[in-house]
Amino acid sequence: VSEFDQLYREVILDHYKNPRGHGVIEGADAEADGQNPLCGDEVSIYVTFGDDDTIEDVKFSGRGCAISQASTSMLMEMVKGRSASEVATMSKDDLLEEVGIPLTPIRLKCALLGLWTLKVALHKGKGTPLPEEAAGLDDLSLN
């Protein structure tokens, strides 16, 4: 299998063409916007929380390349129903393992934009800690 075939493997193309959790949640409990300065891509993430700490629903909108759209789509499936505090500490490797393709440092930024933006949303909604990589993605005041 060539590197090319790996990068655009079937599961990536499936998530890209049929993204899960794509859309907007009106009146979400928390939302955040992220930008990739390299290409001008933008993603918005919307979260509603259950009675406890649970992520009851999560959606994303915006524009991006196949890698960013597919990885954010996979992320939506991974985090829905889990607790916010658990997801806030989720490592990037958990997502990258799921994405499962070799990524150059530049494409890594595409693949992780959704994750960092989600962490900003959780920080805004639940005050969870913000990883260094997510700082500056959204115009937020750290208080």
Add this chain to the structure above:
Amino acid sequence: MRAMAVTAKPKLDARKLRADFPIFEQLVHGKPLAYLDSAVTSQKPRYVLDALLNFYETSYGNVHRGVYWLSERATAEFEAARDKVRGFVNAPSAKEVIFTRNATEALNLVAYAWGWDNLGPGDTVVVTELEHHANFVPFQFIAQRTGATFKAIPIDGAGELQLDALDDLAAAGNIKLVAVGLISNSLGTINPVEKIAAWAHEQGAVMVVDAAQAAPHKAIDVQALGADFLAISAHKMCGPSGVGALWGKAELLEAMSPFNLGGQMIRQVRMEKTTWNELPYKFEAGTPPMAEAVGFGAAVDYLTAIGLDAIEEHEHELAAYALDRLGELDWVTTYGPPADRRAGIVSFNIEGVHPHDVAQILDWEGIAIRAGHHCAQPLMAKLGVAATNRASFYLYTVRDEIDRLLDGLHKVRKVLT
């Protein structure tokens, strides 16, 4: 030779010139490199690489410092390079040519060293919607810091400047600085800088020309353009990275305060007061990019020997060919003016496919294009896109590479739609 040049259209043999560029001797992903991203930076001919190596091996010392043989020799080469750049832009005097790190630094020099002392509330600074961030953000910033108003000349749907808007801008009052790129890095639009310069001077404004994208591709004449300042960068014109130049009218440069401060740019330093060196050294603080400047001079020699008119004609033919081929595909949108009013740059999008994915798939075919906002976010917003694909051509680009690009685009569509 001269008589022949008058009767025949200048021609260059790109296939032959490619042999001057060692980068093409390697394969990329097992395929020959189709480098279609010269607008971001150009490849380097052996002639320039040899000049850099030769300077380090035979003439390297600090310039304008030592009294010994080596320093004299380095200084002579450095100053000879300055004079080559002077000739390249047809400037009256070499003291008006300041070596900078790149065109961006040259434009920042103008924004700070001229803008700080000459702008204030009630003044207006004008750029265009086509500008690269380097010719936009420094002037936006200095306008905000000095209380001046910041305006942009709008573009039409084809990416050409709407000069009708100049009257409205003039009515807004007290225009002090106008900054326009000669060729748009995103769309390849060739802007009517002479006209805008004449208008700027009627308003009593200084005219800043960003020629970073134009200098590699067409003959530059600061006097014919009516520029007051003009910025270029060596790396886009077969020269090394790390050096560019600002040309400015001597009377303006003389009246300006320095930009960077430190060694070399001073005349006398006392606790109570420091005085400045003469032009151009007043604006060259610290050890300059010496070998890079010498390489810049070699690049000027190389381009001049080929002939800028021949380079311009070659790129024009390639752009027209690429636009024709892309125009055959109803799933491709191209941006920018018709071929006769653009340089060797073609921006486009494939319906439903993000430029990153286009560029990534083309990379596997050994084809390098740019995918992104081209450091021109205000323009992307105007076009209503986040990013575009951009193929750009140079003296070493051959038609076959454009054919490979087209084959690659069909593959992209097959994979992703």
